[in-house]
Amino acid sequence: MSVHSPRPRVVTNGDVRLAVYEQGNPDGETLVLVHGWPDTHELWGHVIAHLEDRFRIVSYDTRGAGASSRPTAVSAYALPLLAGDLFAVIDAVSPDAPVHVLAHDWGAVETWEAVCEPGAGERIASYTSVSGPNLDHLGAWMRRRLAERRPAGPLAQAIASGYTVLFQIPVVGTLPFRLGLSRIWPTFLRFFDRMDPALVRPAPTLRADMITGLKRYRANIRPRLRHPRERRTDVPVQLIVDRRDLAVRPVGYEDTGRWVSNLRRRELPAGHWSPISHSADVARLTAEFVGDLRAETATDSADGASA
Structure with missing residues (x-):
């Protein structure tokens, strides 16, 4: 885990108070970490240990998690509002320079919403x-595959995501968690993700x-899958x-790749919670991506100066 204690602060977005934590190299480029469900900022502890000497690292509890506000309305968790939380954090911790973002699970879904917003490149560098x-x-x-009568991929994802149907049923969806899944969470991840529960x-x-x-899940899954929008980004x-x-x-x-102008794909032999099980790999790939983008920018600047 990180050897340096994070410095807490609070960032507000309207009525929502977000618990934000800063650590790492104060002179490094800013890297914002966004966790998913059902985690908090603490998901990133193993990753931070590999990156804190290089980056100024900012993590936060997303709304509804950890020490952040917990709005009661389902509508308060719509993607535009969650993306607004990320932008509020970015504006608070790095008002003068775009930041790099690393996100997992629902944090990644929320960040996708943000990077596809107009002007996102002015606040998010990668x-x-x-x-x-x-x-x-x-x-x-999914719609394209089904229209082409190639349902295998969408069917595989639908089966994998079958649990989300249960999650969207009020009362019933919460039963596994009210009945004690949280008490055996490390053991569950051992079987679900083949990871060391320690x-x-x-x-x-x-x-x-x-x-x-x-x-x-209730605020976003059905609206976005039923009526997908055209969402493009030039953010790397x-x-x-x-x-x-x-x-x-x-x-x-x-x-x-149809929607992202600058896309890199890397694979890991990992399950869903790779920030825990393969933290060194996630950290390495993130640092390499940032470094390669910096090198490309330097090359472009040198070419422009010599032209």
Whole structure:
């Protein structure tokens, strides 16, 4: 885990208070980390240990998780509002320079929403996505595959995502978490993701985070898959594809290059929670991506100066 204690602060976005934590190299480029469900900022502890000497690292508890606000309405978890939280954090911690973003699971879904917004490149220099698709891209891909009578890929993803149907049913969807799944979470991840349960450090708010976080599924899954929007971005994007991911199948990224002008794809022999099980690899790929982009920018600047 990180050897330096994070410095906490609060960033507000309207009525929502976001618990934000800063650590690492204060002179390094800023890297913002966005966790998914049912995690908190603590998901990134193993990754941060590999990056804190190089980057100024900012992580935060997304709305509904950890020490951040927990709005009660399902509509408060719609993707535009979640993307607004990310932008609020970026504007607070790095008002004068764009940041790099690394995000996982629903954090990745939220960041996809942000990078496809107009002007996103002025605030986000690069985006590394782990196990969280753009829901509009996914919906458009499923529609294309079905129209071409090639249903195998969408069927595989639908089977993998079958649990999300349960999550969208009020009361019923919360039962596994009210009945104690949070108490055996490391053991569950051992069987689901083939990881060492000793690596898993559940947050004390895990049970509440599990239940509140289901509102993300209810607010966004059906609207975005049924009515996908055209969502494009010129922000450089790196996909870290976990080949053994049981929740987000790799085939679902087949069309991502249609929507992203600068796309890199890397694969890991990992399950869904690779930031825990393969933290060194996730950190290395993120740092390499940022370094390569910096080198490309320097080359372009040198070519322009010599022209």
